[in-house]
Amino acid sequence: MSPETLGTPPTIADVARLAGVSKGAVSLALNDKPGVSEETRRRVKQVAERLNWRPSIHARAMLRSRAFAVGLVLARDTRHLAVDPFFAGFLGGVESVLAGSGSVLVLQVVGDDPEKEADGYRRLVRERRIDGAFLLDIRDGDQRPALLPELGLPAVAVGPAGTDCGQVPVVGIRDGDGIAAAVGHLVELGHQKIAFVEGAPAYRHSTSRLDAWRQAMRSHGLAADLHDAGHFTGEGGAAATRRLLRGRPTAVIYASDLMAIAGMSVAREAGLEIPGDLSVTGFDDNPEAAHLHPPLTTVRQDPVAVGAVAAEVLLAQIDGRRVTPRSPAPRLIVRASTAPPR
Secondary structure (H helix, E strand, C coil): CCHHHHHHCCHHHHHHHHHCCCHHHHHHCCCCCCCCHHHHHHHHHHHHHHHHHCCCHHHHHHCCCCCEEEEEEEECCHHHHHHCHHHHHHHHHHHHCCCCCCCCEEEEECCCHHHEEEEEEHHHHCCCCCCCEECCCCCCCEEEEEEHHHCCEEEEEEECCCCCCCCCCCEECCCCHHHHHHHHHHHCCCCCCCEEECCCCHHHHHHHHHHHHHHHHCCCCCCCEEECCCCCCCCHHHHHHCCCCCCCCEEEECHHHHHHHHHHHHHHCCCCCCCCCCEEEEEEEEEHHHHHHCEEEEEEEEHHHHHHHHHHHHHHHHHCCCCCCCCCCCECCCCCCCCCCC
């Protein structure tokens, strides 16, 4: 009896038996490899199609020496991941591409320890658990862009446009354009004393936003001397705002919405009205940004698109194809937290 008659899932052995060839010949035929005649290849494919046979991930991995998985190891505090909208959107974009490829994502969060992060990639390669890897949170002096090529692992990095990661291609995020747009918007409103709260100075995406603020301020003939670090946390954003308010800015640009929301609370505690006494802009366009009082002017980026592009580039590398990374552009969303200074 055939598997069709029994109602059981067909196997590679069923395909081989009905096509009159060995299981090895089935593998060669279905993977379009040399070693079988064109007539045999055609017959095997016809039988596989008739049986509606698809190789399991395990079988495909055995046949192609592939793990059908890609990795991401993060040296981050898990508490910060829970409030990071970019990370969730990025994973959604990655999964939207992986879902059609037969590959899965292996994610490890190792705490705030870059050495454990590097060891995580070494272990995944040693155990042959992944075919390629993503690199997030590129840092100054980061060892990973050199490590992964040494391990023979295809990789793609995600970072500010223009980031140099050696042999590892970069999906560049044009966050500097968003910061420049925020400065330009505030200058058009009449602001001259514009402060900036950056994220964590060790990260390239933090320093790139600070550099973009400095450059934009100077391009408008304004002093770029009021800035502080908030480390991408609510507590850090609040503390940085308290320090910066001593310099009496009329506007503050924050490198994340989370810091901006905390800063707005600090400003109100100090008796300031938003935007009457202090205009505020953020970065990310978190879901709650439009529902604050007042709604937050912020830079909207598209982490889902970034994740999808990164996954496409990584899969192309694994398959030996070349794909030019695209750079999704951010957009300033103007809401009621910004107004002309009094």
